Amino acid sequence: MKLLRVGTAGAERPALLDRNGGLRDLSGLVRDIDGDLLADEAALGRVRSAAESGELPVLQGDGNGDGDGGGDSGGGRADGLRIGPPVARIGKIVCIGLNYHDHARETGARIPTEPIVFMKAPDTVVGPDDAVLVPRGSVKTDWEVELAVVIGRTARYLESAEDALAHVAGYTIAHDVSEREFQIERGGQWDKGKNCETFNPLGPWLVTADEIADPQALRLRLRVNGEVKQDGTTADQIFPVGEVVRYVSRFMTLHPGDVINTGTPAGVALGHPDPKPYLRPGDVVELEIDGLGRQRQELKAA
16 A cells, blocks of 8 residues: 655645555544554554545545645645655654665775664654755755655564564655764764754655565665766665664664664765765755655755
8 A cells, every 4th residue: 555644734634545546535544644553453454445445535635735746656746735744753763874885885984784873853754845954054965865664563672684574564765864064074973964854854655565575676766956866776785674673673662653764875965076966955856766656855945
């Protein structure tokens, strides 16, 4: 299933994208798309049955969605409605740094022997086509397309990657926007460069795990102002998705609705020769991952 949330920010309604690309209203069946729903197999089963029977009402937009972009096939507005983040009330966002061989090489970093873990605050999350704000004083705002994992079952001290994958509810696209001067040159940990307002666009859909045959066979692409900057594959991940979930569960409890950003392939601005093409207000970034839809954001000054 492709689950999404539509409407104005803070007032999104749960919805489903049907097999024909139509938008179906889930608000009469579930309260929201959140950890409670993802942990409730019976409720998800009812959603699936309703979708297959075709009994879900069509969700009509009012033309007042406040996102940009278009088409129910890839983010932006769906039938005139803004698409919000596909998961509500996210508890935490765990991120994995330097998790692609080619990205580690482009930044001159050693290949990690264990996953590099950092956190992003849930309030960095915005919809897939909402504006991204360039922070005040920023000169090195950077892009990162990432496969995001959404947890569906409480995970603690998992023993195997196979067991870890069984705890995944589904997958979506994350844009791990980063301010490199704040992150690298201003001292301390990475938090200052990773947690600026709007620095984690998420969506457009939460695609349930049963629809992704192999999370290590997904192509990721990112364009800036129409120019391809990143074009990679999850096959290049140093630590595959199952191992990432297993590893993180050894250090913290993962709850339904938690999100893991699993790293980015080569092609970020940081990896370019000087002068590096960091993002500026007015730039447009477009992201896509096979089977997971598309995002589009315009950069604006904070």
